[in-house]
Amino acid sequence: MKVCKFGGTSVASAEQIKKVASIIQSDASRRIVVVSAPGKRHSDDVKVTDLLIDVAEAIIAKQPVDDKLAAVLQRYEDNAAGLGLDQKICEMIKEDLQQRCKDVATASVEKVFDLLKASGEDNNAKMIAAYFNSIGMAARYVSPKDGLVVNDAPERTMAISQAYDQLSALKNAAEIIVFPGFFGFTTAGQLRTFDRGGSDITGAILAAAVGAELYENFTDVDCVFSANPKVVNSPAEIVEITYREMRELSYAGFSVFHDEALMPVVKQGIPVNIKNTNNPSAPGTHIMPKRDASKRAVTGISADSGFSILYVSKYLMNREIGFGRKLLQILEEEGISYEHTPSGLDDISVIIRSFQLDEAKENRILQRVTEELYADDVNFRHGFSMIVVVGEGMKYKTGLAASAATAIARTGANIEMINQGSSEVSLSFGVLQKYENEILKELYEEFFSAVSV
Numbered sequence: 001m002k003v004c005k006f007g008g009t010s011v012a013s014a015e016q017i018k019k020v021a022s023i024i025q026s027d028a029s030r031r032i033v034v035v036s037a038p039g040k041r042h043s044d045d046v047k048v049t050d051l052l053i054d055v056a057e058a059i060i061a062k063q064p065v066d067d068k069l070a071a072v073l074q075r076y077e078d079n080a081a082g083l084g085l086d087q088k089i090c091e092m093i094k095e096d097l098q099q100r101c102k103d104v105a106t107a108s109v110e111k112v113f114d115l116l117k118a119s120g121e122d123n124n125a126k127m128i129a130a131y132f133n134s135i136g137m138a139a140r141y142v143s144p145k146d147g148l149v150v151n152d153a154p155e156r157t158m159a160i161s162q163a164y165d166q167l168s169a170l171k172n173a174a175e176i177i178v179f180p181g182f183f184g185f186t187t188a189g190q191l192r193t194f195d196r197g198g199s200d201i202t203g204a205i206l207a208a209a210v211g212a213e214l215y216e217n218f219t220d221v222d223c224v225f226s227a228n229p230k231v232v233n234s235p236a237e238i239v240e241i242t243y244r245e246m247r248e249l250s251y252a253g254f255s256v257f258h259d260e261a262l263m264p265v266v267k268q269g270i271p272v273n274i275k276n277t278n279n280p281s282a283p284g285t286h287i288m289p290k291r292d293a294s295k296r297a298v299t300g301i302s303a304d305s306g307f308s309i310l311y312v313s314k315y316l317m318n319r320e321i322g323f324g325r326k327l328l329q330i331l332e333e334e335g336i337s338y339e340h341t342p343s344g345l346d347d348i349s350v351i352i353r354s355f356q357l358d359e360a361k362e363n364r365i366l367q368r369v370t371e372e373l374y375a376d377d378v379n380f381r382h383g384f385s386m387i388v389v390v391g392e393g394m395k396y397k398t399g400l401a402a403s404a405a406t407a408i409a410r411t412g413a414n415i416e417m418i419n420q421g422s423s424e425v426s427l428s429f430g431v432l433q434k435y436e437n438e439i440l441k442e443l444y445e446e447f448f449s450a451v452s453v
């Protein structure tokens with residue numbers, strides 16, 4: 001059996017939802033359908049999840065929500081009309097949204113966001129199941145309440161082992177299951193959403209739970225490209241990619257597949273196929289445990305902004321036992337995770353996602369590192385991007401780092417950080433954000449021009 005996830009663009013309009021139905025009808029092994037909230041219908045459109053975030057923000061600010069709720073409802077009304085569905089379903093969605101607004105009147109900020117955001121996929125799954133039924137497909141909406149069990153706050157939302165046991169029963173369902181992506185419930189019944197883009201994670205959890213033969217992830221591009229198609233013109237298509245390569249690429253900028261969606265399928269070796277709802281006969285990209293990496297050293301190049309560097313220098317740091325641990329402990333106590341820690345004899349840099357920092361935290365960290373670790377110099381710098389060159393074949397290719405550095409030098413950018421050491425499949429560069437796109441284009445030229453895929 002196959003589990004199919006349809007992203008926001010695939011369920012953005014009635015026309016798109018009709019494509020989803022025919023994709024499911026065309027292959028009897030497509031038994032579980034995971035859906036996102038309606039996404040963008042065109043580049044200037046707003047995703048329903050973002051409209052719901054507006055509603056949540058208004059609730060928190062104690063401002064009127066009626067216009068904002070109306071904008072959400074309008075999307076469902078348009079879709080219901082285009083699908084020929086009874087407007088009763090829109091009444092049901094309106095009541096659901098009003099009830100959620102009441103339920104969160106005195107709730108914490110996190111709960112307000114979670115409950116409102118999750119309604120996007122929940123109501124869409126109900127509507128899509130109703131549409132499937134209306135055209136004679138035996139289908140049933142299933143709530144994440146019936147098995148998608150997640151951990152408690154404050155840790156980031158993740159499915160716990162109980163979820164896999166409970167959801168495995170879906171493999172015996174007689175009907176096609178329509179399951180909303182993006183959220184689950186704790187054992188105490190608390191709703192929690194995954195990170196943005198998290199419907200990919202729901203699909204992966206279900207694929208693992210039922211032991212699917214394939215996890216199909218439908219989006220709006222024919223395949224995963226070797227670089228972001230919005231930056232590089234007509235990048236090479238990736239036909240096959242390993243889990244490790246995909247993990248590295250989706251970590252930094254390959255927004256087409258969420259990096260947390262790999263873990264559940266990797267554990268069971270379930271292959272993933274990224275496909276296009278608008279062109280389902282295209283073979284797409286296959287993500288698999290292993291592949292022949294002899295043809296090309298580099299598989300893809302990704303880039304992501306929003307990084308900060310904490311730089312610490314102290315003479316004879318290399319001889320001081322426990323210096324790194326104490327430094328990282330200070331970050332841990334501030335609730336900060338880190339990405340890389342390149343170091344020299346007397347210096348260490350810690351690369352951090354900037355959204356975790358604020359002025360007060362930074363000042364506390366600077367003060368503690370100075371006073372408790374007796375650092376000679378400590379500072380934060382912001383506005384960096386990470387560029388990651390990825391390929392299973394890289395370890396066999398000499399001079400690759402030199403070629404990458406030369407390509408970056410052509411843009412005039414200074415390399416602030418290089419990290420190759422531990423990962424066998426990636427080479428990362430920290431650079432000033434303003435050079436990101438130019439570097440991506442230069443690196444693409446360096447590794448992909450004049451080579452056939």
Ligand SMILES: Nc1ncnc2c1ncn2[C@@H]1O[C@H](COP(=O)(O)OP(=O)(O)O)[C@@H](O)[C@H]1O
Pocket residue numbers: 006007008009010036039197218219220221223224225226227228229230253254255256257
């Ligand atoms: N390397 C890449 N390959 C393919 N798509 C990419 C890549 N990097 C970024 N993208 C973008 O990811 C988008 C699809 O992901 P997403 O927005 O999550 O879609 P969905 O609506 O299906 O969830 C594409 O439209 C494309 O612009």
Ligand SMILES: N[C@@H](CC(=O)OP(=O)(O)O)C(=O)O
Pocket residue numbers: 006007008009036037039047049050120181182195196197198199200
């Ligand atoms: N709707 C949620 C979850 C999701 O996965 O969406 P999409 O499939 O459109 O990336 C979001 O916008 O984050």
